Structures are given as C-alpha cells and as structure tokens.
Amino acid sequence: MASGKLSPRQKMINLMYLIFIAMIAMQMSKEVLSAFGYMNEKLTDNNITTTAKNSATLDNLATKASEQPEKYASLYETAKKVDGLSKTFSDYLESKKALFLEGQEDLKNYEAMDKNDFINEHFFNGDKYTPEGQEFLDNVNNYRTSIVSLIGEKNPLAANINKRFDTSDQDTEDGKQPWLKNRYEGFPLISTVTNLTSMQMDIKTTQSEIFGTLLGGQLESDVSMSNYRTILIPEKSAFFQGENFKGKIVLGRYDSSLKPEQVVVNGNEIKTIEDGGAVLNFPAGAVGEREIKGKFVFMENGKPVEIPISSTYAVIPKPNSAVISADKMNVVYRGVPNPMTISIPGVPDNLVSASGAGLSKAGGTGKYIMTPSTGNEVKISVTGKLPDGTSVSSSQSFRIKDIPSPNGTIRKQFGYVKMPSSSLENSTVGAELPDFDFDLKLNTTGFTIKVPGQGAVVVRGDRMDSSAQKAIAKAKRGDVIIIFDIKSSLIGNSSYKIKDASAVSIEIQ
CATH class of the missing domain: 2.60.40.10 (Immunoglobulins)
Known part of the structure; x- marks a missing residue:
C-alpha cells in the first residue's frame, strides 16, 4: 500500500483500510448469494404455475383424444411421451437439488450457501468427471435428443430445444471449456441449485411449446374448408320408445353465416335453421337403430351444390337399472x-x-x-x-x-443380480410394482444391507451411505449380499403405508 518506513499509526491505518475493503467484498458476496436465492424462489414459483398449465393442456388433449380419436389420439400419445420424458428428467434434477441441500438447517439462509466443495467432489475428479457427473451430463443430452427425435428435426421448435439444452464446449477467454466445468465447477451451492431450477423451467417451457404446437396445428387444420362434414348432433345419446327425436344436423362447425337453400331429411323439407344447423323434431320410431338420410343444398357460383346427409341414431327401451x-x-x-x-x-x-x-x-x-x-x-x-x-x-x-407388496430393485433389477462391488456401492435401491394396474411412483426411504461376515447395516434413503460402502468394500468375489427391509412411501400419498418390498440378492463379481 506504501513503500518506505511507516509509522506505527500509518501501519494501523493501512491495516484498517484492508479490513474495510475485505468487509465490503464479503458484503457484496452475501448480497449476490441472496440474489441467487431470491431468483431460485421466483423460478420455483414459475415452475409450479407452468406445471399446472401444462397439466391442464395435457388433460385437454386427453379429453379431445377420447372424443375425437382420429384427430387427437396420435397427438395425445406424443404429448404423453413428452410429459413422461420431462417428468423423469425434472424429477432427476429435483433429486440432485435435494442431495445438494441435504444438511442445510435453514433453506432460506442463502448467505450460508457459499460452499462448493461437495458439488465439485460430486461432479469432478480432477480433469475428469465422476460417474455422477457423467450421469448428469448424459441425462441432459438424452432428454434433448429424445425430445428432438420425438418431434422431428424439421420441427421449428427443434433448434430452440437443441440450443436450450446445449452441452457443447463453451467459449471462454482461455479457449474452449467443457460445459459441465463451465457451469458447475467452483460455483457456490445456491447458484448451482438456482441453475438446476432454471433447467427445470426450461423443461416446463419446452413442454408448453410442444403442447401448444400440437394443439395449434390441429386447430389450423380444423378450420380448413376441406374438413367440413355433415354431423348429426342429437339432443341426447339415446331415446326412449314413444319419444320425439330432437337434435341438429350441422356442417363441420357452428356458423350462423351458413345459409342453405334447402335441407331435406327422410323425404321432408326442414324449414327451421339455427346457427347453420337444421333443427330436427320428429317421432324417434321403434326400438333399434334408425337412419337419417337427406341432403344440404347450397348455391355456389350460381349452381346448386348438394352435400349428402347420412347418419344413424339408436332408440332404446326405458332402463330399469344403472x-x-x-x-x-x-x-x-x-x-x-x-x-x-x-x-x-x-x-x-x-x-x-x-x-x-x-x-x-x-x-x-x-x-x-x-x-x-x-x-x-x-x-x-x-x-x-x-x-x-x-x-x-x-x-x-x-x-x-390393499396395494400389493412391491419388488425391491437394484439398478431397476429385482430378484438375483450380479455386479461388481464398485457398482453396488453407487447403485440406487428402489421399489417397484411391475404388475400393478396403476402407474404408481414409490420413493425408497430406507433399507438394510447384509454383507457375508459383516454386521447388517441400516441405511436411510435410497443410496448407500458410508457405512454400507465400507461393508461392501470388504465383500469378496462370489459373496452374495442381501438387501432387505426395503421401505418406501407412495409419492402423492405419504400417509398410506406401503408394505416392505421383497429382498434383492447381489452376487459380487
């Protein structure tokens, strides 16, 4: 700060100045950490809103698919696949956030989330990636390629999706740098959590864009004149013997501007026209299937154009049971x-x-x-x-x-599994209901592992803790390790008690 011989007073002043600068730097750092935290809160709220919107759109597509399968069934199947891929990837990111935040006493104390050691050790091993780091990168790439493959490379959304989930090397002042290192190495905990929440927002946005494109494309097709058809709309789905049939025949969609020159149904001319539809009111007839035949007559270029009417309705006897x-x-x-x-x-x-x-x-x-x-x-x-x-x-x-007992799994396999001990140490213990009629998701909350010659180890969660890993490391080739007392909870209904899953046996190779 100064050269030459300084007095004790000047040295004290200089030291206080350095301390003051350090305090300002620390304050700025704390403010930045808090800003990341507030941004994460806002992104989380947006994710909740967008998830609800996407869910409503998917429900709308499901309804349309059941009502008009020829138009919407294939679109709904595509939307369900997009929803499944998105949910799986978003849940994976959520599990990472939960892992990184584990042990944080106050999840709102963003200023305390300034460490990066755990994330660095989780993703990186020197200049290389850990298995977890490679798995994270693979999940991003797999989601991107799966979604683009589903909608097609020529889809206008494909370019944005490729850019949104791009993991190619990043340009820096020192040259190219791998994407994972560029985005996650050395960053404080709260910025990494915010980054993952932002990626979840990208997933929700991708879903919303694809759902909108699917619906928009079909609606554009619907308004095309080539899609006009005669449609019988009865007042109700079936009629009792002795009743009058009530309903309408319309062309494609309701349009009050459509004024036919003539409408003939079953040999009788219909005079009452409402919203482009001919209003029908005649005896329903005897029990059974009845036909409605006739024609709409329009004038086009000075010449009459006939559009045939051909439909059926059912007359059923009065019911006496539900x-x-x-x-x-x-x-x-x-x-x-x-x-x-x-x-x-x-x-x-x-x-x-x-x-x-x-x-x-x-x-x-x-x-x-x-x-x-x-x-x-x-x-x-x-x-x-x-x-x-x-x-x-x-x-x-x-x-x-009751919901049946699930099967315990290791790496999605159940029963008797063979694998190296190194793989077992990093494997996830799960619980699944493979033959159950409902698509239920279970969350593993704990299990017990027994290695030959070692005492049983009780583990919380779905991954091996340090005690379990130490026990596994002592296993020899040919040893059979048993994972039992696998406990799980039902996602969406944690109050319901799921029976313990069946045990899994692992032969060490």
Missing part, C-alpha cells in the same frame, strides 16, 4: 384414486347422482373418483331421473384391496 363399472378392474384399491364411470343409459349426466364412502365427482361426463379407506367392501348407490319424471335407482358393491 350401469356401474370400475375403469381399472372389478375391485378398488386403498391408497390410490380409482377412476370410475357411472351412468344410466338415456339419462343425462346432470340427472344422475351417485353416492358411496370415498366417492367424489371428477371432471367429465359420468366420471367419478373412488378413494376407499377402511373395510373390505364399499357399496355405491346410483339414482337417475327419467325424461318422464320417474326415478330409477341401483347399487353395486366393490371389494377393497
């Missing part, structure tokens, strides 16, 4: 929402009521959710009001079963 079916099977399972369809043929959904312990109305016509609790059986009662004002009621009982 139709109740479990969408999955003839039983309902405790701990999961069981989708059910409840209806009475010929009776509108708004005139049908159903009740039972654990039964609640879901979105969609005739859709319910059964969430059974105690007992071995549940009874569902259904009542409906017929068009003539009379009521019809029925009931049915369903057996209640």
Whole structure:
C-alpha cells in the first residue's frame, strides 16, 4: 500500500483500510448469494404455475383424444411421451437439488450457501468427471435428443430445444471449456441449485411449446374448408320408445353465416335453421337403430351444390337399472384414486347422482373418483331421473384391496443380480410394482444391507451411505449380499403405508 518506513499509526491505518475493503467484498458476496436465492424462489414459483398449465393442456388433449380419436389420439400419445420424458428428467434434477441441500438447517439462509466443495467432489475428479457427473451430463443430452427425435428435426421448435439444452464446449477467454466445468465447477451451492431450477423451467417451457404446437396445428387444420362434414348432433345419446327425436344436423362447425337453400331429411323439407344447423323434431320410431338420410343444398357460383346427409341414431327401451363399472378392474384399491364411470343409459349426466364412502365427482361426463379407506367392501348407490319424471335407482358393491407388496430393485433389477462391488456401492435401491394396474411412483426411504461376515447395516434413503460402502468394500468375489427391509412411501400419498418390498440378492463379481 506504501513503500518506505511507516509509522506505527500509518501501519494501523493501512491495516484498517484492508479490513474495510475485505468487509465490503464479503458484503457484496452475501448480497449476490441472496440474489441467487431470491431468483431460485421466483423460478420455483414459475415452475409450479407452468406445471399446472401444462397439466391442464395435457388433460385437454386427453379429453379431445377420447372424443375425437382420429384427430387427437396420435397427438395425445406424443404429448404423453413428452410429459413422461420431462417428468423423469425434472424429477432427476429435483433429486440432485435435494442431495445438494441435504444438511442445510435453514433453506432460506442463502448467505450460508457459499460452499462448493461437495458439488465439485460430486461432479469432478480432477480433469475428469465422476460417474455422477457423467450421469448428469448424459441425462441432459438424452432428454434433448429424445425430445428432438420425438418431434422431428424439421420441427421449428427443434433448434430452440437443441440450443436450450446445449452441452457443447463453451467459449471462454482461455479457449474452449467443457460445459459441465463451465457451469458447475467452483460455483457456490445456491447458484448451482438456482441453475438446476432454471433447467427445470426450461423443461416446463419446452413442454408448453410442444403442447401448444400440437394443439395449434390441429386447430389450423380444423378450420380448413376441406374438413367440413355433415354431423348429426342429437339432443341426447339415446331415446326412449314413444319419444320425439330432437337434435341438429350441422356442417363441420357452428356458423350462423351458413345459409342453405334447402335441407331435406327422410323425404321432408326442414324449414327451421339455427346457427347453420337444421333443427330436427320428429317421432324417434321403434326400438333399434334408425337412419337419417337427406341432403344440404347450397348455391355456389350460381349452381346448386348438394352435400349428402347420412347418419344413424339408436332408440332404446326405458332402463330399469344403472350401469356401474370400475375403469381399472372389478375391485378398488386403498391408497390410490380409482377412476370410475357411472351412468344410466338415456339419462343425462346432470340427472344422475351417485353416492358411496370415498366417492367424489371428477371432471367429465359420468366420471367419478373412488378413494376407499377402511373395510373390505364399499357399496355405491346410483339414482337417475327419467325424461318422464320417474326415478330409477341401483347399487353395486366393490371389494377393497390393499396395494400389493412391491419388488425391491437394484439398478431397476429385482430378484438375483450380479455386479461388481464398485457398482453396488453407487447403485440406487428402489421399489417397484411391475404388475400393478396403476402407474404408481414409490420413493425408497430406507433399507438394510447384509454383507457375508459383516454386521447388517441400516441405511436411510435410497443410496448407500458410508457405512454400507465400507461393508461392501470388504465383500469378496462370489459373496452374495442381501438387501432387505426395503421401505418406501407412495409419492402423492405419504400417509398410506406401503408394505416392505421383497429382498434383492447381489452376487459380487
């Protein structure tokens, strides 16, 4: 700070000046750490909002696929694959965040999240990557290539997705640097967590863009004139003997500007036209399938153009019982929402009521959710009001079963597995229900591992801790290690107690 001989007073002043500069630097560093934390909070909130939006869009596609499978079934299948890939990758990133934040007493104290040792050791081994580092890089690359492969390289979104999840070497002042080192080596904990949350936001954005493109492309096709068709829209799906048929015949979509010159149905000219549709009102006829034939006549370039009408409707006798079916099977399972369809043929959904312990109305016509609790059986009662004002009621009982015991897994394999001890030390212990009708996700909360000649080690979580790794390291080739007492919880319903998973045997190679 100065040369030459200094007085004790000047030396003290200089020392205080250095301390002051250091304190400013520390304060700035703390402010930056807090800024990362606040940014992470905002990104997390945005992720929640976008997830809800994507879920609603996917539900909308599912509804459209069930209503118009020719148009939307293939789009829905693509959307489900995108959703599955995105959820798997986002859950993987969430598990990394949980691992990195483990041991942090206060998750809001961002100023204390300035260390980088754990992340450096987790991802890097000198100039090379650890298995976890390579796994992280592979997950990013696999998501990018899988999504682009799914939508096609020629899709306008492909370029943005490739750029959004680009892991190529990065340009720096010192030349090229590997992407993983450039983004994660030497950075404080909170910046890494924020980086992972930002990547989750990129996943949600990618989903939203693809869902929007799928729907937008089909809607653009829908408004094309080449897609106009005659469509019969009855007032209800079936009619009772003796009733009049009520409904409309429209061209493709409702359009009040469509004014036909003439509409003929079953030999009779229809005079009443509403919103581009011919309003029908005639005796439904006898029980069975009835035909509606005729034509729409429009004037085009001064000449009449005929569009044929050809459709059918069903006339059914009055029902005396309800139709109740479990969408999955003839039983309902405790701990999961069981989708059910409840209806009475010929009776509108708004005139049908159903009740039972654990039964609640879901979105969609005739859709319910059964969430059974105690007992071995549940009874569902259904009542409906017929068009003539009379009521019809029925009931049915369903057996209640518990979720079966899952299979314990190691690296997604169950039963008897062979692998080196080094691989076992870094493997994940899981629990799966391979033959269960519901797609349930289980989270491993703990297990016990027994190495021949060593005492049993109880582990919390789904990965080997240091004690387990030390025991595994003493195993010899040919030794059979057993993992048992595998405990798990049901994601989405942690209150339900899942039975212990079956044991896994590992022969050391």
